[in-house]
Amino acid sequence: MKKLHKMALASLVLLAGVATHAQAQTATKATTKAAKASTVKVTDAEVRQMIESSFTSKGPATVEGVVNQDATQKACSQYPDRTHVPAPVAKKVEAAELKQVKYPSDSNFIGDWKEGEKIAQNGRGMQFSDQVGAPNGANCYACHQLTKAEISFGNIGPSLYNYGKLRGNSQDVIRYTWGKIWDSNAYSACSNMPRFGHKGILTEQQIRDVMALLLDPASPVNQ
Numbered sequence: 001m002k003k004l005h006k007m008a009l010a011s012l013v014l015l016a017g018v019a020t021h022a023q024a025q026t027a028t029k030a031t032t033k034a035a036k037a038s039t040v041k042v043t044d045a046e047v048r049q050m051i052e053s054s055f056t057s058k059g060p061a062t063v064e065g066v067v068n069q070d071a072t073q074k075a076c077s078q079y080p081d082r083t084h085v086p087a088p089v090a091k092k093v094e095a096a097e098l099k100q101v102k103y104p105s106d107s108n109f110i111g112d113w114k115e116g117e118k119i120a121q122n123g124r125g126m127q128f129s130d131q132v133g134a135p136n137g138a139n140c141y142a143c144h145q146l147t148k149a150e151i152s153f154g155n156i157g158p159s160l161y162n163y164g165k166l167r168g169n170s171q172d173v174i175r176y177t178w179g180k181i182w183d184s185n186a187y188s189a190c191s192n193m194p195r196f197g198h199k200g201i202l203t204e205q206q207i208r209d210v211m212a213l214l215l216d217p218a219s220p221v222n223q
């Protein structure tokens with residue numbers, strides 16, 4: 001209490017902008033001390049309990065979906081900075097995820113790019129206001145540039161404009177791209193990109209259509 005009071009006072013002095021140098025120094029010291037004293041460690045169990053007690057399952061958005069982590073999510077949660085996952089951990093995650101990739105049963109990897117564009121544009125799905133079992137969108141544009149026509153896109157992920165034109169459509173490129181969309185972590189541990197196939201976000205047919213958007217020479221991605 002005493003510390004908090006001191007901190008509030010210190011902040012006020014600083015905010016008022018009338019502090020002398022000495023006053024400002026004392027104030028800064030008090031603030032730092034109070035900040036250190038108020039650092040509270042929160043355990044995973046406490047976070048889980050807080051989510052469970054405040055989040056209500058509705059439609060496809062469930063408490064279990066939020067709190068139940070698989071081995072990869074647990075491993076990745078140790079590294080909030082995804083660019084600093086130790087190499088041995090990354091290797092293990094990638095190997096385990098690559099094993100989970102299911103390639104199309106009929107070896108037909110490429111669908112209809114027009115459908116793929118609709119899926120890439122669609123950000124609906126898995127939210128409390130969506131219907132359970134209704135098809136999901138992929139929201140690729142939220143993180144990637146894909147075409148020249150769409151100027152509203154995010155840049156968490158690299159631009160995929162001209163993806164097929166630049167990489168060609170060899171068997172290797174096709175299998176890599178399918179694997180990446182099915183389970184992004186198979187090629188980049190702890191990626192921020194959703195594991196679309198593995199988590200059942202997209203169906204096999206939807207992935208074919210998104211593949212066509214990236215790889216079909218007629219797709220606007222490759223113009």
Ligand code: HEC
Pocket residue numbers: 120138139140141142143144156157158160177180181184187188191192193194196210214
């Ligand atoms: C929430 C953000 C996010 C969404 C949504 C997303 N991605 Fe990504 N994607 C990323 C990030 C970040 C990377 C780079 C890191 C990595 O490779 O995982 C990436 C990488 C990729 C790559 C590899 C690029 C390369 O140079 O080899 C492909 C292909 C890709 N995304 C396709 C897609 C497609 C298709 C969709 C929609 C079905 C999609 N992404 C949706 C974030 C996202």
